[in-house]
Amino acid sequence: MEQASEKKFPHNAEDYELYEEVGEGVSATVYRALCVPLNEIVAIKVLDLEKCNNDLDGIRREVQTMILIDHPNLLRAHCSFATGHNLWVVMPYVAGGSCLHIIKSAYPEGFEEPVIATLLREVLKALVYLHAHGHIHRDVKAGNILVDSNGAVKLADFGVAACMYDTGDRQRSRNTFVGTPCWMAPEVMQQVHGYDFKADIWSFGITALELAHGHAPFSKYPPMKVLLMTLQNAPPGLDYERDKKFSRSFREIVAACLVKDPKKRPTSEKLLKNSFFKHARSKEYLARTMLGGLSPLGERFKMLKVKEADILVQNKAMYEDKEQLSQQEYIRGISAWNFNLEDLKNQAALIPDDLILNSEETSVSGRHADGQDDGSPVVGMYLERTNHSKAASQSEDELSDIHNLESSLAAFPMKPLEALKTCFDFSEDDIGGGADSEQQSQQQSFTSCVDQEAAMYAGGDSGRVGSISHSGIAGHRNFSSGQLIPDNVLSPKRFMGDGDREYLQPRHLRERNYSGPLQYRPKKDFSSSIAGEDASQGAVVERKGRFKVTSADMSAKGPINFFSPISGGSTNSRMASSAASSFLQSLRFILQQNTKQREELLKMIKFVEETSGNSAELTEASMFDLSQVRISLILHSATLNQFQNVRVGSLVEEVQRVKTKNVQLERRLNSMPRQDDRTRE
Numbered sequence: 001m002e003q004a005s006e007k008k009f010p011h012n013a014e015d016y017e018l019y020e021e022v023g024e025g026v027s028a029t030v031y032r033a034l035c036v037p038l039n040e041i042v043a044i045k046v047l048d049l050e051k052c053n054n055d056l057d058g059i060r061r062e063v064q065t066m067i068l069i070d071h072p073n074l075l076r077a078h079c080s081f082a083t084g085h086n087l088w089v090v091m092p093y094v095a096g097g098s099c100l101h102i103i104k105s106a107y108p109e110g111f112e113e114p115v116i117a118t119l120l121r122e123v124l125k126a127l128v129y130l131h132a133h134g135h136i137h138r139d140v141k142a143g144n145i146l147v148d149s150n151g152a153v154k155l156a157d158f159g160v161a162a163c164m165y166d167t168g169d170r171q172r173s174r175n176t177f178v179g180t181p182c183w184m185a186p187e188v189m190q191q192v193h194g195y196d197f198k199a200d201i202w203s204f205g206i207t208a209l210e211l212a213h214g215h216a217p218f219s220k221y222p223p224m225k226v227l228l229m230t231l232q233n234a235p236p237g238l239d240y241e242r243d244k245k246f247s248r249s250f251r252e253i254v255a256a257c258l259v260k261d262p263k264k265r266p267t268s269e270k271l272l273k274n275s276f277f278k279h280a281r282s283k284e285y286l287a288r289t290m291l292g293g294l295s296p297l298g299e300r301f302k303m304l305k306v307k308e309a310d311i312l313v314q315n316k317a318m319y320e321d322k323e324q325l326s327q328q329e330y331i332r333g334i335s336a337w338n339f340n341l342e343d344l345k346n347q348a349a350l351i352p353d354d355l356i357l358n359s360e361e362t363s364v365s366g367r368h369a370d371g372q373d374d375g376s377p378v379v380g381m382y383l384e385r386t387n388h389s390k391a392a393s394q395s396e397d398e399l400s401d402i403h404n405l406e407s408s409l410a411a412f413p414m415k416p417l418e419a420l421k422t423c424f425d426f427s428e429d430d431i432g433g434g435a436d437s438e439q440q441s442q443q444q445s446f447t448s449c450v451d452q453e454a455a456m457y458a459g460g461d462s463g464r465v466g467s468i469s470h471s472g473i474a475g476h477r478n479f480s481s482g483q484l485i486p487d488n489v490l491s492p493k494r495f496m497g498d499g500d501r502e503y504l505q506p507r508h509l510r511e512r513n514y515s516g517p518l519q520y521r522p523k524k525d526f527s528s529s530i531a532g533e534d535a536s537q538g539a540v541v542e543r544k545g546r547f548k549v550t551s552a553d554m555s556a557k558g559p560i561n562f563f564s565p566i567s568g569g570s571t572n573s574r575m576a577s578s579a580a581s582s583f584l585q586s587l588r589f590i591l592q593q594n595t596k597q598r599e600e601l602l603k604m605i606k607f608v609e610e611t612s613g614n615s616a617e618l619t620e621a622s623m624f625d626l627s628q629v630r631i632s633l634i635l636h637s638a639t640l641n642q643f644q645n646v647r648v649g650s651l652v653e654e655v656q657r658v659k660t661k662n663v664q665l666e667r668r669l670n671s672m673p674r675q676d677d678r679t680r681e
């Protein structure tokens, strides 16, 4: 057990002086602080319970896990308590900060192999411990690997950790989306059979790439696109050419972790024995190499925030309001992306119809070759979008992009509309299931926090120089999370006065997304229908560099390819469809522009349908294709987040209606005498 945790850390906010901010996540802000009675520097994670009320169960779990775990490579909390509408988690201060911060401040191209091996070995030790004790971390990433001033490595953030031995609701919650998309294993995304500790091994492999390159694969894309790419593309890995500087054993260990079939991934225990770790060095080496020359964490954090704010301003000038929320999420660090409903809706609106299969290759070579990528995911993303629009005249590329997007959608474990519908099917019982008896009994076994109720605060400012004012919290109770975080703590409105809101408020006034990890549950009836759609299970039919196209991509289950010839069509109808296709091709380009043009397009389709009436078989063919474009448009509209205007239900009906019309048109078309036959007659 860590020495610090043997001490009695007080449960009163007044006993702590909050200093500078040293970190920020989706759900919390972390401060360096002084524990006055013990005269010890600590870190305090401040979670705003008001803003986290979607994920109280997750918070309970995080605190429980942080207090119960006991391993030198895991960050153990000293104690936690509620104050006002905040939950404070007191933990050891890890002066080097997270690997993500260190990368952003000083190693944008990633670390050298011995550093990576040393970091990963320590993380693996933590995972071996967690897995052996029945825990899945579920959020392994550079942002959660902390390095102390002496080079000790601590895996942190149990906000999404789960217990493998849970039963009932908590077990079922492993069938939910939790984690950060870039690091998320395919089986976690698929939500089909649930997942186990092997999900951490996938994230571990992604983290290895993040440490090697300075960013995770796909990190510049919005979450929805990351989902599609993770499911559709071959797993990312170290490249023979691009990553020449790394050893073969490093390439191999990454490849072993990033296998889509979780059963084929090694256990953490087995990984730890891998020859790659012969490259690992001592803690002192890590401290010297990684932290030497770095300014104190608080200063670095401030500088990073200024830099990020600048990028945000630049992008604001270039891109208007709709994308702002997403951009903020990008800028705050990809690592800070936990999936949530609002993110999903906003990120979905950003899916460009551009390269999916080869995009990561493009982005990486861009990053290394032209040096234009400043490490900002936002800038990177928009550079690529601009470049892509320049290339729009190359129609072949455009066509293949469309096919790529659509086959990616096919590989997504649900049809796009269903996928989006499911995302909006927010599971209530995931949120409310926190007070089950099992948890309560676990909570009663907590050792580090004793009191259930702490004394009332004395009013007024503590007056401590350099600390954050405690004013405004007078008259409100503290609750120790050593017992179950009491229900009333988790319903902040019940005990909150207006004064509470002022406390720490300026730091929380920023526009942020607070809901923490997404916990969506797929509808039960979907799970059976989606089981067979994993692209990773299809036979490889085509390879593009490191990427593969599987038979699943080419299957009839895929979305309608409105550029393909009409089934059973004659030469004439093929000509007709080709004429229609060239028209549709232009339409398709317009489709990519914006919502307004999309609406125009729908009007045009309507016009063509109405004016062509009953006139000729050419019209029939065109109408068939046109209605397919309409379906595609509807799907895209849904995907591109037109939910403000159109209800999902009505979209589904519309798709059904147009599909029925298609079938009728196709029948009529097939039963008509073909023009060349009639000419012969």
Ligand SMILES: Nc1ncnc2c1ncn2[C@@H]1O[C@H](COP(=O)(O)OP(=O)(O)OP(=O)(O)O)[C@@H](O)[C@H]1O
Pocket (backbone or CB within 6 Å): 022, 023, 024, 025, 026, 027, 028, 029, 030, 043, 045, 075, 091, 092, 093, 094, 095, 097, 098, 101, 139, 143, 144, 146, 156, 157, 159, 335, 336, 337, 338
């Ligand atoms: N004990 C600590 N000592 C020093 N820095 C810390 C400590 N704990 C967290 N941090 C810093 O604060 C950042 C945010 O903390 P944390 O990851 O716990 O918040 P979060 O809201 O759970 O984040 P996310 O869910 O985005 O991973 C970390 O990335 C790290 O840089």
